[in-house]
Amino acid sequence: MGKLGIEDLKKISEKSSIAGAIRSNEENDTKVVVHMGTCGIASGARKVMNALKEIVDEKKLNITLDEAGCLGICEREPIMTIISKTKPVVRYAGVTPEAVREIIESHIIGKKVLDKYLLANFQKGAENITETSPSEKPAVFSPEWEGPLKDLKEIDFFMDQRRITRKNCGAINPYKIDEYIAMNGWTALAKALSEMTPEEALDEIKDSGLRGRGGAGFPTGRKWELCRQVRSDTKYIICNADEGDPGAFMDRSQLEGDPQSILEGMAIASYAIGANKGIIYVRAEYPLAVELISNAIDQAREYGLLGDDIFGKGLNFDVEVMIGAGAFVCGEETALIHSVEGRRGTPRPKPPFPAISGLYGKPTIINNVETFAAVPFIIQNGSKWHSGLGSETSKGTKIFSLAGKITNNGLVEVEMGTSVEKLVYDIGGGVPNGGKFKALQCGGPSGGCISINHLDTPIDYESLTKLGAIMGSGGLVVMDESTCMVDTALYFLEFVQEESCGQCTPCRDGIGVMLGILTRITEGEGREEDIEQLQKIGEMIKKTALCGLGQTAPNPVLSTIRHFRPEYEAHIKDKKCPALRCRALITYSIDPETCILCGKCQKECPNDAIEGVPKKKGSKGEPFRILIEKCIKCGNCYSVCPTGSVLRT
Numbered sequence: 001m002g003k004l005g006i007e008d009l010k011k012i013s014e015k016s017s018i019a020g021a022i023r024s025n026e027e028n029d030t031k032v033v034v035h036m037g038t039c040g041i042a043s044g045a046r047k048v049m050n051a052l053k054e055i056v057d058e059k060k061l062n063i064t065l066d067e068a069g070c071l072g073i074c075e076r077e078p079i080m081t082i083i084s085k086t087k088p089v090v091r092y093a094g095v096t097p098e099a100v101r102e103i104i105e106s107h108i109i110g111k112k113v114l115d116k117y118l119l120a121n122f123q124k125g126a127e128n129i130t131e132t133s134p135s136e137k138p139a140v141f142s143p144e145w146e147g148p149l150k151d152l153k154e155i156d157f158f159m160d161q162r163r164i165t166r167k168n169c170g171a172i173n174p175y176k177i178d179e180y181i182a183m184n185g186w187t188a189l190a191k192a193l194s195e196m197t198p199e200e201a202l203d204e205i206k207d208s209g210l211r212g213r214g215g216a217g218f219p220t221g222r223k224w225e226l227c228r229q230v231r232s233d234t235k236y237i238i239c240n241a242d243e244g245d246p247g248a249f250m251d252r253s254q255l256e257g258d259p260q261s262i263l264e265g266m267a268i269a270s271y272a273i274g275a276n277k278g279i280i281y282v283r284a285e286y287p288l289a290v291e292l293i294s295n296a297i298d299q300a301r302e303y304g305l306l307g308d309d310i311f312g313k314g315l316n317f318d319v320e321v322m323i324g325a326g327a328f329v330c331g332e333e334t335a336l337i338h339s340v341e342g343r344r345g346t347p348r349p350k351p352p353f354p355a356i357s358g359l360y361g362k363p364t365i366i367n368n369v370e371t372f373a374a375v376p377f378i379i380q381n382g383s384k385w386h387s388g389l390g391s392e393t394s395k396g397t398k399i400f401s402l403a404g405k406i407t408n409n410g411l412v413e414v415e416m417g418t419s420v421e422k423l424v425y426d427i428g429g430g431v432p433n434g435g436k437f438k439a440l441q442c443g444g445p446s447g448g449c450i451s452i453n454h455l456d457t458p459i460d461y462e463s464l465t466k467l468g469a470i471m472g473s474g475g476l477v478v479m480d481e482s483t484c485m486v487d488t489a490l491y492f493l494e495f496v497q498e499e500s501c502g503q504c505t506p507c508r509d510g511i512g513v514m515l516g517i518l519t520r521i522t523e524g525e526g527r528e529e530d531i532e533q534l535q536k537i538g539e540m541i542k543k544t545a546l547c548g549l550g551q552t553a554p555n556p557v558l559s560t561i562r563h564f565r566p567e568y569e570a571h572i573k574d575k576k577c578p579a580l581r582c583r584a585l586i587t588y589s590i591d592p593e594t595c596i597l598c599g600k601c602q603k604e605c606p607n608d609a610i611e612g613v614p615k616k617k618g619s620k621g622e623p624f625r626i627l628i629e630k631c632i633k634c635g636n637c638y639s640v641c642p643t644g645s646v647l648r649t
Contacts, residue, residue, distance in 0.1 A: 004311070005311060009181055014182075031066055037074075052065055059104075063108065068170050069169045070170055072410045073157050080092045170257060174256060174259055177299040188375070193313040201268060211394065216548065234360075238337070247476070248403075249401050250399040254373050259292050262296075269372065284326060300319075334347045334350065390416030393461065404479055405431050406424065416459070419458055431480045446548075448558070449556065468558055490519065492556040507549070517530050523585075531565070538554030590610075591646075599615075600640045610625070
């Protein structure tokens, strides 16, 4: 198809087949969709699709096979959705290639929902998530189906979410631009070009209260306005998709599930500030995201939605993809710019800010994936609508990744201001197997940890900052009682040190000093003055480091000292790790009352640190004892003991 006019969007929308919207005009009245994000593929979604193709060919079934992105409930992948013109949508979870035959024979051929794989029957906190039970409150009951079905919004995981930016993820085939258009895609740009001046489009973003979703939460409209005011023949827009936080995968999923929304958001930004060139900076570790966003760009160009004279309204804007080498520091905007320019990715002092002098010295706007993906919805629905969502200072919704010791690992989108408790328990399902929540690590490796005492904290920029944490890009790692907070701080500080560019003294040397102190503490050599030293050095680094990485690097240490100080004191004064995680501070012993003298511990000891004689036929054996001076604290004896007689203290 050639270049589109605004009127062509409606025609495409009417003809397109949408997975999640159940709009089908195909000859086949049934569509089976396999969700093929990275999480689904890692769980076996490609094998599920191959099994589907095999059984469809074998039985000559008249159904359409399709794919979509991740729904967000990654814990239950692979997920398969069955859509019909006349029947309710049915989603099956935890699908294996072997289960495919069962589902097809029951659902497609037998017209009977197969309860044991039904996503609607997913129970939060269940020890075995493959077990099911009847739904107490069916959202849909059709006499054509035997069994109750729940709408997505009535499943525990989705019930408290407000899916706006992620609306299309899992609902459309990300390889097909027509499906995005059928979900009102590209109509926001059409509206901006036909009904608004660039200034009015910019005002909508300013008035919406949208703040950058990539870290500091700087007002998006203010950044755009600063760039618009600069006179220049060339301006750049960069989408920062260099998502490097451990446990964070929001941007990856958006790129994989709804890539056109990002392009449309960038195109609207180009109109508002007068830019003509866009770059999406994606890390090489995201091969599927790179493939999908590249395909989206090609299709948008083919339709004339990128390039010259878009919609015949005089807007000239194009986008290209640049693949980064995985340097965490390139998430900082000036380091990212240096990388795009072909230089080493190191931050530079600001001002001048990139909005004034950025890529190749030209005015440059940098926002992350989620920020751009939110822009079309603001233009479509208006700034008042967006500013009515969220909290007083943090407007709209935010996507979070739930990872760690949490029942429902996955992606959630909620209004800003949603409490930690709602995220962890109502949506996340709490700690698995009845475990006890201990801490929530927010904002990536340079974020901070908050304790169980702050469950009522609303998650917004200001509230988290007051507790010594940051929102960052939205990675949330849940920790239970088995987590040592000193060891956690050490882990994140090691990560930041490895990823630091080493350019400024506070970050390069200060983090190294803090790391040395933390290492001593976890090895049982801590000193009473260490806590105060860590605080003093950490505050100095925050005030004097060159860039955001260094300025936030001490957060894991400072926040864990603030909220878990007794744990530091136990390591230093008592030479004990309460969570029994720091190897040097663990002592192993054998309880003679329960030991059955099997000798397994002695066989597994690599350093001959266990003396005693196993009980054998005709011999009573001799009690086992661990020689502390020879024990290397590997934990093998603890792992193999069948009676729990090896004790850790």
